[in-house]
Amino acid sequence: MGINGLTIIGSEEWCVCEELNIPAIKARVDSGAKTSSIQASNVKIIQKGTEEWVRFEVNPLQENRSIAIPCEARVIGKRLVKSSTGIAEQRFVIKTMVTIGKDSFEIELTLANRDTMEFKMLLGREALNGRYLVNPNEIDLCASYTNGEIMDLYKPFINERTGLKIGLLASNPNLYSNKRIIEAGEARGHDMVFLNVEHAYMKLDASQPEIRYRGGNIIDEFDAVIPRIKPSVTFYGCALIRQFDSMGIYCLNGAEAITQSRDKLFASQLFAKHDIHIPITGFAKSPLDTKDLIKMVNGAPLIIKLLESTQGKGVVLAETNKAAESVINAFKSVQTNILVQEFIKEANGQDIRCFVVNGKVVASMARQATKGEFRANIHQGGTASIIRITQEERKLAIKAARILNLPVAGVDIIRSKKGPLLLEVNSSPGLEGIENATGKDIANIMIQAIEKKLKFVS
Ligand SMILES: Nc1ncnc2c1ncn2[C@@H]1O[C@H](COP(=O)(O)OP(=O)(O)OP(=O)(O)O)[C@@H](O)[C@H]1O
Ligand SMILES: [Mg+2]
Numbered sequence: 001m002g003i004n005g006l007t008i009i010g011s012e013e014w015c016v017c018e019e020l021n022i023p024a025i026k027a028r029v030d031s032g033a034k035t036s037s038i039q040a041s042n043v044k045i046i047q048k049g050t051e052e053w054v055r056f057e058v059n060p061l062q063e064n065r066s067i068a069i070p071c072e073a074r075v076i077g078k079r080l081v082k083s084s085t086g087i088a089e090q091r092f093v094i095k096t097m098v099t100i101g102k103d104s105f106e107i108e109l110t111l112a113n114r115d116t117m118e119f120k121m122l123l124g125r126e127a128l129n130g131r132y133l134v135n136p137n138e139i140d141l142c143a144s145y146t147n148g149e150i151m152d153l154y155k156p157f158i159n160e161r162t163g164l165k166i167g168l169l170a171s172n173p174n175l176y177s178n179k180r181i182i183e184a185g186e187a188r189g190h191d192m193v194f195l196n197v198e199h200a201y202m203k204l205d206a207s208q209p210e211i212r213y214r215g216g217n218i219i220d221e222f223d224a225v226i227p228r229i230k231p232s233v234t235f236y237g238c239a240l241i242r243q244f245d246s247m248g249i250y251c252l253n254g255a256e257a258i259t260q261s262r263d264k265l266f267a268s269q270l271f272a273k274h275d276i277h278i279p280i281t282g283f284a285k286s287p288l289d290t291k292d293l294i295k296m297v298n299g300a301p302l303i304i305k306l307l308e309s310t311q312g313k314g315v316v317l318a319e320t321n322k323a324a325e326s327v328i329n330a331f332k333s334v335q336t337n338i339l340v341q342e343f344i345k346e347a348n349g350q351d352i353r354c355f356v357v358n359g360k361v362v363a364s365m366a367r368q369a370t371k372g373e374f375r376a377n378i379h380q381g382g383t384a385s386i387i388r389i390t391q392e393e394r395k396l397a398i399k400a401a402r403i404l405n406l407p408v409a410g411v412d413i414i415r416s417k418k419g420p421l422l423l424e425v426n427s428s429p430g431l432e433g434i435e436n437a438t439g440k441d442i443a444n445i446m447i448q449a450i451e452k453k454l455k456f457v458s
């Protein structure tokens, strides 16, 4: 049937793209458009010999995003396309055979990445010219399928994936916390991959941001990443997290949140701004202000803290004003930034660690410093025990984690005569002490937080 040897085509037609392994895809026939296009996600350039190819995924069915067909094609051109927001984006053009009903021919397709297209394919007039006449009142003139037939065609592509792919971005796979996170993820049926922060590197590119791993493998297809960045690699680790984020991979604790929580001065300012009580704290640049700084926090005994400290290593107690002054000035003489803080004597070397996940305190423990020590850190010989926290402490912990925008946080609270005060918030809280003290499977709770965020149902 046809006129002048041209076939009549409807406004929607089923197409087959054999070379792309797409058994059926509904195309909008659009003679108003010059070129044809296909929806493509995760577009990545790959080099085959001297040729540039692209690897991408097509979700051929309009209402079923879980079916994704992996495709590969040689790049035959690049096109700048202005989006509706007026920003030009680069799109790749490929050539492929398409079959519509009985006819097969080669067409050029632009990969329309990122777009949410109603029709996953568009046939423009370049593809129609000399072959078709469009009857806009009809659909499926060349081929039609029932829903059942479509599902049969797609059976081989239905994703039977049982779990998520989760990367643990850390430094030491043998650390208790890291071992537990891997173990908990695997127990819940996920594919857990340890990624050493220092073995990952990145390519900054607007359309193809990439992370590679030592040896040259490209890190992709991750659903989520759990950052457990040690303080000495905060800067680099956070850059990696931002890169994962720009690749659309969920990070359980974002880069900005980690950076903020690691800067004790910045974090303390955020707390004060949001009406969270902390011990009286001062900060000064010049040694000329040391004397008044000491007075400001009510004099000795007082606490001096390095801005970036963990495990209690950078926290010092100065017993007298004289000692405080010389320690403060000593730090200043070597250009080290410190906080000066009121000493909460009545805490008697005890502090409270609340483990917060997704806005809930999932476990809490008291830590008691050893005799003659004021720091309660386990790493300083402190011992942990279960504690019932008050409603006020629970609220404080949740609020602190929320203000720093941390889905996972270790919130340290100290009990003072003025009520509970926030000491600090840790973005990579250790699991060993708190799991042992409370018997709770915190690693499992962290994995569940990811499942919830990604709406994963096993
Ligand atoms: N103002 C204070 N008054 C009394 N004790 C304090 C005060 N600040 C800190 N401490 C004690 O010192 C410990 C370490 O302090 P802080 O938590 O600020 O440092 P950190 O080195 O970051 O430790 P972490 O390993 O918990 O990250 C606290 O757990 C607490 O027991
Ligand atoms: Mg800390």
Ligand SMILES: [Mg+2]
Residues within 6 Å of the ligand: 312, 412, 423, 424
């Ligand atoms: Mg602490």
